[in-house]
Amino acid sequence: xxxxxxxxxLKLGLAAGLIVLALLAASISFDLRGEEPAARADGGAVQxxxxxxxxxxxxxxWIWDAKTFxxxxxxxxxxxxxxxxxKIVSARLLLTADNEFTLYLDxxxxxxGVEWRELMDFNLVELLRPGRHVLAxxxxxxxRDAGMLLGMRIELADGQSIEIKSDPTWRMVPEQSKNWKxxxxxxxxxxxxxxxxxxx
Numbered sequence: 001x002x003x004x005x006x007x008x009x010l011k012l013g014l015a016a017g018l019i020v021l022a023l024l025a026a027s028i029s030f031d032l033r034g035e036e037p038a039a040r041a042d043g044g045a046v047q048x049x050x051x052x053x054x055x056x057x058x059x060x061x062w063i064w065d066a067k068t069f070x071x072x073x074x075x076x077x078x079x080x081x082x083x084x085x086x087k088i089v090s091a092r093l094l095l096t097a098d099n100e101f102t103l104y105l106d107x108x109x110x111x112x113g114v115e116w117r118e119l120m121d122f123n124l125v126e127l128l129r130p131g132r133h134v135l136a137x138x139x140x141x142x143x144r145d146a147g148m149l150l151g152m153r154i155e156l157a158d159g160q161s162i163e164i165k166s167d168p169t170w171r172m173v174p175e176q177s178k179n180w181k182x183x184x185x186x187x188x189x190x191x192x193x194x195x196x197x198x199x200x
Contacts, residue, residue, distance in 0.1 A: 060165025
């Protein structure tokens, strides 16, 4: 084979390799607004990437502030109660935000995500007890579309379940508010979240 022939052969091989890599990347990255989420981990003791299909009806809607602008940070607050003397069997929370988020439970940071196409899976069973709990999400979006998407399901030993979804029951917390991640009840001036999109 001539020197020119070898160069052509190498270029063709490189091009074929790039095509294969592109196809592989496409096979594991999905758009959450209509497809299955990507299976990729982001670290953390209670955080892992989803490896199976999301249970039907578990997720809520995409929510955000009533107004969206570039460089925006939104704070979401939601309280829930676990009945007295309940035994918690499982507690799973799925979450993503366009473009990044930090999740808190009762003021404690639980995890972080930086890619809206990655729906993160949190196991919260060791962090929950009977009584009132507070979920807080701080989400940021540098430009264009924005939103937060969440679904949580708590299974109790008596067969009951508690479900929390991203919907207008969440409150938007003003920037100047203090201790909002631990607060057991919302302030009167915290408006309801706005639905900005649906899944599917």
